[in-house]
Amino acid sequence: MTMQRETIDVLTIGAGGGAYPAAFRLAKAGLSVVMTDPKGMMSGNCLYEGCVPSKAIRETGEILEGQRRFANLGLPGQVQVDYPRMVAHKDAIQARRYAQHAQELATCPNLRLISGSARFIDPHTVAVATGEGERHFHCRHIIVASGADVFVPPIPGAEHCLTSHDLYKPDPILKILPERMVVIGGGYIGLETASFFAAFGTRVVLLQKGPQILSGMDPSMVAMLLPLLNANIEMILNADVERIEAMGSGRRVHYRQGGVTQQVEGDVALMAVGRHPAIPAGTAEIGIEIGKRGIVVGPSLQTRFPHIYAAGDVNGQVPLFHAAVRQSLVAAHNILGGNRALDYADFHNVPTTIFTLPGAAYIGLTATQAAAQGIEVITGAYDFSEDSRAQILEAMGGGIRLFFAPGSLRLLGGWIVGIDAGQLIGEIGLAVANGLTAYDLAAFADQHPMSAEGIGKAARSIF
Ligand SMILES: Cc1cc2nc3c(=O)[nH]c(=O)nc-3n(C[C@H](O)[C@H](O)[C@H](O)COP(=O)(O)OP(=O)(O)OC[C@H]3O[C@@H](n4cnc5c(N)ncnc54)[C@H](O)[C@@H]3O)c2cc1C
Numbered sequence: 476m477t478m479q480r481e482t483i484d485v486l487t488i489g490a491g492g493g494a495y496p497a498a499f500r501l502a503k504a505g506l507s508v509v510m511t512d513p514k515g516m517m518s519g520n521c522l523y524e525g526c527v528p529s530k531a532i533r534e535t536g537e538i539l540e541g542q543r544r545f546a547n548l549g550l551p552g553q554v555q556v557d558y559p560r561m562v563a564h565k566d567a568i569q570a571r572r573y574a575q576h577a578q579e580l581a582t583c584p585n586l587r588l589i590s591g592s593a594r595f596i597d598p599h600t601v602a603v604a605t606g607e608g609e610r611h612f613h614c615r616h617i618i619v620a621s622g623a624d625v626f627v628p629p630i631p632g633a634e635h636c637l638t639s640h641d642l643y644k645p646d647p648i649l650k651i652l653p654e655r656m657v658v659i660g661g662g663y664i665g666l667e668t669a670s671f672f673a674a675f676g677t678r679v680v681l682l683q684k685g686p687q688i689l690s691g692m693d694p695s696m697v698a699m700l701l702p703l704l705n706a707n708i709e710m711i712l713n714a715d716v717e718r719i720e721a722m723g724s725g726r727r728v729h730y731r732q733g734g735v736t737q738q739v740e741g742d743v744a745l746m747a748v749g750r751h752p753a754i755p756a757g758t759a760e761i762g763i764e765i766g767k768r769g770i771v772v773g774p775s776l777q778t779r780f781p782h783i784y785a786a787g788d789v790n791g792q793v794p795l796f797h798a799a800v801r802q803s804l805v806a807a808h809n810i811l812g813g814n815r816a817l818d819y820a821d822f823h824n825v826p827t828t829i830f831t832l833p834g835a836a837y838i839g840l841t842a843t844q845a846a847a848q849g850i851e852v853i854t855g856a857y858d859f860s861e862d863s864r865a866q867i868l869e870a871m872g873g874g875i876r877l878f879f880a881p882g883s884l885r886l887l888g889g890w891i892v893g894i895d896a897g898q899l900i901g902e903i904g905l906a907v908a909n910g911l912t913a914y915d916l917a918a919f920a921d922q923h924p925m926s927a928e929g930i931g932k933a934a935r936s937i938f
Pocket residue numbers: 488489490491492493494511512513514518519520521522524525526527529530591592593594620621622623639643664753754755756786787788789793794795796797798799830
């Protein structure tokens with residue numbers, strides 16, 4: 476094994492959404508930039524086993540649920556579900572996007588991607604373990620963007636469970652549609668996955684530890700969403716999973732509820748109780764602070780060392796892809812500013828979507844959070860039962876809620892349950908981020924007959 480040493484301007488640990496937007500911007504500005512990632516490919520876990528592959532499966536379910544609504548409305552018949560082909564479609568999208576990213580990388584002269592795992596030697600030196608030996612880089616600036624990994628709790632038999640990695644990675648473990656699935660955890664991954672498989676015909680039992688599915692999210696939004704989900708999902712609340720047992724090719728999950736131990740069986744069990752930050756070796760040793768959520772940073776994304784930044788899931792602030800991208804760019808801007816804070820990430824106003832079938836989305840302050848903080852809000856409401864597009868799609872469940880500050884009528888936050896939720900939150904998010912008011916939203920001519928019309932109507936409902 477040989478050891479090489481090189482001096483560069485910027486090194487990113489990871490090559491996902493927290494890393495590559497900064498890497499491209501800084502390389503275009505003339506800095507020498509190296510991204511490192513053991514995957515040897517750009518895009519991180521979002522493309523490898525997260526957003527894109529899970530939504531490739533989701534959208535097939537959306538088309539299927541749509542056809543079912545139209546079975547008596549001009550599209551008769553029963554569509555066959557071919558899960559292996561859906562997986563092949565998902566794999567093809569991943570392959571296509573990897574090829575596209577490789578081309579993008581090839582067009583950027585000051586930027587290299589090195590396949591290997593990085594560790595800190597000292598605050599300016601990073602070692603990368605590559606197939607050809609360990610390479611040392613002396614770096615003027617470092618962006619830690621090592622993301623997050625599946626968290627598997629120390630429950631006996633947890634190794635018998637699949638995780639989102641096994642469902643969504645290229646050439647995944649799960650290629651055949653299970654008849655019965657037990658999902659442990661009713662968060663984003665658990666509920667989304669339950670809703671896709673329920674649409675495909677799998678009978679799903681979902682075990683949630685506490686009293687609320689999507690714990691921590693607005694209870695009135697969750698209450699509106701749950702009755703709209705496919706009836707193939709049975710939800711069991713306050714379930715403490717005690718152990719998972721392998722029985723032949725199936726799984727039996729033992730859980731305790733109200734002092735009584737019970738069991739539920741499935742062909743597969745999915746563990747979906749959260750993710751934890753992937754902290755590179757040497758991080759704590761060189762003195763970077765690590766908190767409960769991940770690497771500790773403020774809105775400038777700087778760690779205790781002004782030239783070392785932590786962007787994306789590794790800081791645990793907002794573990795979503797688009798938040799990682801924005802944070803990555805904030806880090807780039809502050810590097811270009813000579814490690815002075817010139818740009819700041821907003822950890823509070825980030826659009827968030829639960830991509831169930833149908834979905835729900837929110838941003839900013841909700842009425843429930845406002846009440847808990849003693850803040851008064853005025854609520855604008857619009858239900859999709861009145862909406863022309865929802866009626867056309869035969870999907871009238873759900874609605875839009877907007878929360879305005881009394882007096883200024885500034886938009887503080889909002890949520891949507893139902894059609895186009897993940898799209899509509901973009902317009903509401905832009906309005907929150909730019910300090911728009913109910914007057915602005917009410918005056919804007921949103922397009923007819925599209926669901927965004929409901930935003931203006933929700934705003935006008937308070938006048
Ligand atoms: C099933 C699933 C579905 C999701 N769906 C959505 C969604 O619909 N919308 C959304 O916004 N978000 C979604 N997410 C979350 C999203 O994937 C993450 O927020 C996003 O990937 C974070 O980007 P990142 O760059 O911070 O980290 P990651 O994407 O995790 O990338 C980090 C990279 O760092 C590399 N790395 C780790 N350690 C080292 C090291 N020591 N040296 C070098 N490289 C290292 C890893 O190999 C990885 O490629 C989903 C996640 C999952 C698991």
